[in-house]
Amino acid sequence: MRISQLYMPTLPLLLGCLGQLLFLSGRPVAAVQAIDPIVLKVTSQLFVPSDYYIKGVIDDRTDRSPVAFLVPGANSGRQLETVDLEGGALKGLETYLFAVLPQNQKLKPIVVRIKDLKILEELKGEGKGLVAGEVFLDFSFELDRGDELVHLLDFQGGISYKRGIRQFYLIEPVLRRSINNSLTYFNDWIEKESKNEIKLLSDVQVRIRDYREDLGDDTVFYNPIRPLTWADFKGRPRFNNYAASIFASISYEGDSWIEDGEVIVDLVFKTYMLKSASWVRGTNNSYGLNHEQRHFDIAKIVMERLKERVQQLDLQPHNFDRKVSFHYLEAYREMNRLQEQYDRETAHGLNGPAQERWNQKIDEELRHFGLK
Template identity: 85%
Template sequence: MSISQLYRSTGPGIAFWTLGFFGLLLVSSGQSVKASQPIDPIVLKVASQLFIPADYYIKAVIDDRTDQSPVAFLVPNADSGRQLETVDLEGGAMNALERYFSGVLPRNPNLKPIVVRIKDLKIMEVLKGEGRVLVEGEVFLDFSFELDRGDELVHLLDFQGGISYKRGVRQFYLIEPVLRRSINNSLTYFNDWIEKESKNEIKLLSDVQVRIRDYREDFGDDTVFYNPIRPLTWDDFKGRPRFNNYAASIFSSISYEGNSWIEDGEVIVDLVFKTYMLKSSSWVRGTNNSYGLNHEQRHFDIAKIVMERLKERVQQLDLQPHNFDRKVSFHYLEAYREMNRLQEQYDRETAHGLNGPAQERWNEKIDEELRHFGLK
C-alpha cells in the first residue's frame, strides 16, 4: 500500500499545508474474490502511548458532524463497481475516538481540559485498475480543539488532515493504520502548538490583572475630560445654539479604551476610562448665570458618577483571559444606558433647571455620591 498525506492546520496566526510520502507496501496482484460477508467494523488499535501532554488532557469528544452516517465508504470486492459498503468504527465513531484518545494520551484532570469537536471524519474509496485489484482511498478529518473553561468552550485550534492510500481489493486490514496515522497527526500537531504557545497565547492563561485609570489630559482642544479640580465654565460651550427654548445644552458622555499584554505568564488588562464633554456640541444662548452653569455641570457630574459605578463593577468581575473584553464591553454598554436614563430623569424632574427645589435636591444627591467616590 502506498500512502501520501496532505493536511492543513489553522489556529491563531497559523495556516499551512504539508505534503509527504510514507513509503510502499505490497499490493496484492492475485485474483480478486467477491466478498461473501459484510466488512467488519474498523477497530482503532492503541498500539502504544503517543506522548504525555504536559499542559492538558482530552476531557471529551463532541460529535459536530453534519453527516453522522458511518465514517467509511469502502469497496467491498472486485465486482462492486461503484457500489460501496458503509462501515463504521467499532462501537460508533465517537465512542471509538474517546477510547482511542484515552488510550494513547494519559488523562490528568489537574491539567487544562481539552474538548475535541469532530466536524468531519470520512474514509472514501474507489475501485481502480483494469484488473479490478486496486483500491484508492482517502481519509479526511476536520477536528477543532477547544479549552473547557467551565462556563464555555474556548476555541483554540482547527486541524484539517487527509491521507491518500492504495490497497489491494482484499486488504481491508490496511485501512485502520492509515486512519490511526491521520488521528495521530492531529494530536501531535495540537500538542506541538500548545507546548509552544502555553505562555504566549492569552486563551491558555488563567491569571488576569486589571489596571484601571482615568483619562484627564487637557490639551485645550474640543474635548474636556472630567477633572474634579477643573469645573466647567461658559467658555467651554462653543457650539451654535439650537432652535429651541432651552438656554443652554451640554454634550457629555463616557467611553473607555482597553489594551492587554502578557507579562510573566499573566494577562495584564489596562483599562482607561473617559468621562468627557465636547465644546463644539455644547452651547449657551447669549449670556447665562451661575445657576444655569450649575445645571449643566450636574449633567457632567452624572456622567462621571455612572463611570465610577462602572469602574466598581469591573473591579468586582471575575475576568478570565478569554472573556475579559466581552465582559467589560457588556458592562460598559449597560452603564451607557444607565447614564442616558439618569440624564433624562434629571432633566424631567428639574424641568431642565426651571424647578429650583428639585434642582437643589439633585444637587445634594449628586454631591453625596461624588463624595462617596472621593471626587468632592
C-alpha cells in the same frame, strides 16, 4: 451477507467458498466479504501532555453517516459499503483518545470537535484488485472554560493510501496515523504557545485609570479640580426653549499584553464633554452653569459605578473584553436614564427645590468616590 439467510430448500443452490459465486435460481450473485467495524488499536500511549488532557469529543459533522465508504470486492464497481468506527464515530474516537493520552484532570481540559472524519475508496481498474483510498480529517481543539468552549486551533489533514482488494486490515492503521498526526500537531502548538497565547493563560490583572489629559482641543475630560465654564460651550444654539445644553458622555479604551505569564488588561475610562456640541444662548448665570455641570457629574458617577463593577468581575483571558463591553453598554444606558430623570424632575433646572435635592444627591455620591 449470511448464507443461511438465502437458503431456500425448493431452489437449486450451489455453495462455494468465500469469494466464489453463488447461483440462486440460475442467476449469479457476487459473494461479498462482510467488513467489520473499524476498531482503533491502542498499542501504547502516544505521548504525555504537560499542560492539558482530552476531556471529551463533540461530533459536529453535518453528515452523521458512517465514517468509511469502502470497496467491498473486486466486482463491486462503484458500489461502496459503509463502515463505521466501533460504537460510532464519537464513541470510537473518544475511546481511542482516552486510551492513548493520559487523563490528568489537574491540567487544562481540551475538547475535540469533529467537523469531518471520512474515508473514501475507489476501485482502480475493475477486476485488478487494487483500491485507492483517502482519509479526510477536520478537527477543532477547544479549551473548556466551564461556562464556554474557547476555540484554540483547527487541524485539517488526511492520508492517501492503496491496498489490495482483500487487505481491509490496512485501513485502520492509516486512519489511526491521521488521528495521531492531529494530536501531535496540537501538542506541538500548545507546548510552543502555552505562555504566549492569551486564551491559554488563567491569571488576569486589571489596571484601571482615568483619562484626564487636557489637550486644549474640542474635548474636555472630567477632572474634579477643573469645573466647567461657559467658555466650554462653543456650539451653535439649537432652535428650542432651552437656555443651554451640554453633550456629556462616557467611553473606554482597552489594551492587553502578557507579562510574566499573566494577562495584563489596561483599561482607560473617559468621561468627557464636547465643546462644539454644547451650547449656551446669550449670557447665562452660575445657576444655569451648575445645572449643566451636574449633567457632567452624573456621567462621571455612572463611570465610577462601572469601574467598581469591573473591579469585581471574574475576568478570564478569553472573555475580559466581552464582559467589560457588556457592562459598559449597561452603564451607558444607565447614564441616559439618569440624565433624562434629572432633567424631568428639575424641569431642566427651572424647579429650584428639585435642583437643590439633585445637587445634594450628586455631591454625596461624588464624595463617596473621592471626587469632592
